[in-house]
Amino acid sequence: MVLIYIDQDDQEIKKASYEAISYGAALAKQLGTSAEALLLGTVKDNIADLGKYGASKVHQVNNIALNSFDARVNANVIAEAAKALGASVVIFAHNVNGKAIAPAVSVKLGAGIVTGACALPKTDVGFVVTKTVFSGKAFASIQIDTPVKVISINQNSFGIEVGDGSATVANLDVAVPTSSIKITSVDKIQGEVPLTEASLVVSGGRGLKGPENWGILLDLAKALGASTACSRPVSDSDWRPHHEHVGQTGLQIAPNLYIAIGISGAIQHLAGVNRSKTIVVINKDPEAPFFKAADYGVVGDAFEVVPALTAAILKSKGGA
Amino acid sequence: MKILVCISKTPDTTAKIAFAEGNTKFDENGVQWIINPYDEWYSLVKAIELKEKDATVAIHLVTVGGADTEPIIRKALALGGDEAIRVNNTSNDSLVVAQEIAAIAKEGAYDLILTGKETIDYNSASIGSMLCALLDQNFISAAVKLEVNGSSITVTREIEGGEETCETSLPAIISCQKGMAEQRIPNMRGIMAARTKPLKVVEASITTATTSIKNFDLPPAKSGVKLVDPANMDELVRLLKEEAKVI
Ligand SMILES: Cc1cc2nc3c(=O)[nH]c(=O)nc-3n(C[C@H](O)[C@H](O)[C@H](O)COP(=O)(O)OP(=O)(O)OC[C@H]3O[C@@H](n4cnc5c(N)ncnc54)[C@H](O)[C@@H]3O)c2cc1C
Ligand SMILES: Nc1ncnc2c1ncn2[C@@H]1O[C@H](COP(=O)(O)O)[C@@H](O)[C@H]1O
Numbered sequence: 001m002v003l004i005y006i007d008q009d010d011q012e013i014k015k016a017s018y019e020a021i022s023y024g025a026a027l028a029k030q031l032g033t034s035a036e037a038l039l040l041g042t043v044k045d046n047i048a049d050l051g052k053y054g055a056s057k058v059h060q061v062n063n064i065a066l067n068s069f070d071a072r073v074n075a076n077v078i079a080e081a082a083k084a085l086g087a088s089v090v091i092f093a094h095n096v097n098g099k100a101i102a103p104a105v106s107v108k109l110g111a112g113i114v115t116g117a118c119a120l121p122k123t124d125v126g127f128v129v130t131k132t133v134f135s136g137k138a139f140a141s142i143q144i145d146t147p148v149k150v151i152s153i154n155q156n157s158f159g160i161e162v163g164d165g166s167a168t169v170a171n172l173d174v175a176v177p178t179s180s181i182k183i184t185s186v187d188k189i190q191g192e193v194p195l196t197e198a199s200l201v202v203s204g205g206r207g208l209k210g211p212e213n214w215g216i217l218l219d220l221a222k223a224l225g226a227s228t229a230c231s232r233p234v235s236d237s238d239w240r241p242h243h244e245h246v247g248q249t250g251l252q253i254a255p256n257l258y259i260a261i262g263i264s265g266a267i268q269h270l271a272g273v274n275r276s277k278t279i280v281v282i283n284k285d286p287e288a289p290f291f292k293a294a295d296y297g298v299v300g301d302a303f304e305v306v307p308a309l310t311a312a313i314l315k316s317k318g319g320a
Numbered sequence: 321m322k323i324l325v326c327i328s329k330t331p332d333t334t335a336k337i338a339f340a341e342g343n344t345k346f347d348e349n350g351v352q353w354i355i356n357p358y359d360e361w362y363s364l365v366k367a368i369e370l371k372e373k374d375a376t377v378a379i380h381l382v383t384v385g386g387a388d389t390e391p392i393i394r395k396a397l398a399l400g401g402d403e404a405i406r407v408n409n410t411s412n413d414s415l416v417v418a419q420e421i422a423a424i425a426k427e428g429a430y431d432l433i434l435t436g437k438e439t440i441d442y443n444s445a446s447i448g449s450m451l452c453a454l455l456d457q458n459f460i461s462a463a464v465k466l467e468v469n470g471s472s473i474t475v476t477r478e479i480e481g482g483e484e485t486c487e488t489s490l491p492a493i494i495s496c497q498k499g500m501a502e503q504r505i506p507n508m509r510g511i512m513a514a515r516t517k518p519l520k521v522v523e524a525s526i527t528t529a530t531t532s533i534k535n536f537d538l539p540p541a542k543s544g545v546k547l548v549d550p551a552n553m554d555e556l557v558r559l560l561k562e563e564a565k566v567i
Contacts, residue, residue, distance in 0.1 A: 070458075071458075101449060103450045112531040139536065140535075182486060195481075249440075309556060
C-alpha cells in the first residue's frame with residue numbers, strides 16, 4: 001500500500017498534499033496496490049474529498065494535539081501508523097514540514113529515502129527515483145534498496161489530478177507522544193499565496209534601482225494575480241523582505257510562470273528558479289545571461305516595458 | 321554549553337556541473353570546494369555569536385568525508401570552531417552520514433546540534449531530521465532565528481507564507497538558513513590559530529547504504545529564447561496565453 005501524508009496548516013490541508021496524493025495514486029496504480037492517505041489531527045476541509053485526488057481511504061489520527069506541528073512527534077506517529085497499516089511506500093510533499101519529518105520517518109522505518117523527487121519511480125527493474133540535484137542544475141536517478149521506501153516530491157513537479165472519487169474515512173489509534181515544543185506565535189503574510197505554492201511569480205532585481213520603484217512590479221503582479229519575489233542583493237539591501245529572496249541560498253520555486261525584471265541571471269539566482277515552466281526575462285542588456293535560460297525575452301527598459309505589459313494584461317482580461 | 325556544528329563540503333556555487341564515467345559520477349575536474357553556505361554563513365556563525373555572548377560555550381565541528389575535506393574544516397576552525405572531528409567515510413547516502421554524526425553526538429553529549437537547511441549539491445535536506453529520529457531529540461527545521469536562555473531556547477522557523485516561533489528546551493537539533501546570522505570572513509588571527517586547533521579523525525563505522533545513485537542527467541537545453549518587441553506587449557500576452565498557456 002502507498003501511504004500519503006497529508007500536511008495541514010492551521011487546520012487547512014495544504015495544496016502540496018493534493019499533489020502528493022495524485023503522485024501516490026499514480027504510483028499505487030503502477031504497483032497494483034491501493035493509495036491511502038494519513039491525516040494527523042483535525043481539519044476544517046471535508047476529508048472524504050481527498051478521494052478526488054486518488055486516495056481510496058483516509059486514516060485519521062484524531063488527536064487535536066497534532067494540530068500544531070512538532071517534527072519529532074509527527075515522525076513518531078507517522079512511522080507507527082505506517083507500520084500498523086503495512087505501508088510499502090510513504091509519500092510526502094517536499095515542503096517545509098515534509099522536509100522536517102520524511103527523513104526521520106525513513107530512519108524509523110529502516111527505509112531508504114529520496115527527497116525532492118520530480119517524477120514517478122521506475123519500477124520495472126528495482127525502484128529508481130529521479131530527483132533534482134545541484135539546485136535544479138541536474139537530475140540524479142537514485143535506487144532505493146530497502147523493502148519499504150520513502151519519497152518526498154518537489155512541489156509543482158507532478159501536478160494535481162482531480163477526479164470525482166470519494167474516500168472512506170477511518171480512525172486510526174496510534175499513541176501520540178507528548179510534545180515539548182510550545183508554539184508561541186505565528187506570523188503570516190496576509191493575503192498572499194506563499195511563494196513556494198504560487199503558480200505565477202513576478203520577480204525584481206537590482207535593475208529596478210531602488211525600493212521606491214517597486215510600484216510598477218507590484219501593479220504587474222496584481223494584474224496577473226501573481227506573487228512577488230526578488231534577487232538576493234535586493235533583499236540584502238532591504239528593498240524587499242527576506243522571504244522574497246529566491247535562488248541557491250533563498251527559496252527554490254517552480255511556478256508555471258516566472259517573470260524576471262532587471263535581474264542579470266547569475267547562476268546562483270537561476271538555481272532557485274530554473275524549474276519554472278515558463279520564464280520571461282525583461283532586461284535592457286541583450287547580453288544578460290538570463291536570456292539563455294528564458295522562454296520569452298524582452299530587451300528593453302523595465303520602466304517602460306513593465307507598465308506596458310501590465311496594461312496589455314488588463315486589456316486582455318477586460319476583453320475576454 | 322556544548323554545540324556541535326555539522327559541516328559539509330560542496331562545490332562552489334559557480335562550479336560547472338558535469339558528469340563523468342558514463343554519467344555516474346560528478347565530474348570534480350577543476351571544481352573549487354567550499355563549506356556548504358548554509359553551514360558556514362548560518363549555523364557556524366550562529367554558534368560563534370553564542371560563544372561571543374558566553375565564553376563557556378564550546379564549538380565542536382563534525383564532518384563526514386575523506387581527507388580532502390580537511391581544508392574546509394580548517395577554514396571553519398579559522399572562522400571560530402574550537403575543535404573538529406572528521407569521520408573518515410566518503411558515503412553520500414544520507415542515512416550513513418546521519419548515523420556517523422549521531423555516534424559522535426551521543427559521545428559528546430551536546431546541548432545543541434546545528435546543521436544547514438540543506439547541502440547545495442545533493443539538496444537532501446535530510447540530516448537534521450534523521451538526527452532527530454536517531455537521537456530522539458527535538459528538531460526545528462529551516463530556522464531563521466535562535467535565542468538561548470539557560471536551558472530553554474526560542475526558535476523562529478520558516479513556514480509556508482510566514483514564520484512560526486516556538487519555545488523548547490535543550491538538547492535540540494536545529495537546521496539553519498538565512499536570517500540566523502550574517503556571513504563573516506575569517507581573519508588572519510583566526511587562520512593562524514586554526515592551524516593548531518585539534519582535528520581528530522575517526523574511522524568509519526557505518527557501511528550499509530540504503531540508496532545508490534544510478535546516474536545523472538543534465539536538463540534538456542532550452543530551445544532558445546523567443547524575443548518579443550518591447551513596443552508590442554499584446555504579443556507577449558498572446559504568447560503566454562496561447563503558446564505557453566500559463567495565464
Ligand atoms: C554563494 C553565493 C550565493 C548566492 N545566492 C544567491 C541567491 O540565492 N539568489 C540570488 O538572486 N543571488 C545570489 N547570489 C548573488 C548572485 O551571484 C548575483 O550577484 C545576484 O543574483 C545579482 O542580482 P541582480 O540580478 O538583481 O543584480 P545585477 O547582477 O546587478 O543585475 C541587474 C540587471 O538589471 C539590468 N537592468 C539595469 N537597469 C535596467 C532597466 N532600466 N531595465 C531593465 N533591466 C535593467 C542589468 O542589465 C542587469 O542585468 C549568490 C552569490 C554567491 C557568491
Ligand atoms: N558529510 C557531511 N558531514 C557533516 N555534516 C553534513 C554532511 N552532509 C550534510 N551535513 C549536514 O547536514 C545538512 C543538511 O545536509 P543534507 O541533508 O545532505 O542536505 C548540511 O547543511 C550539513 O550541516
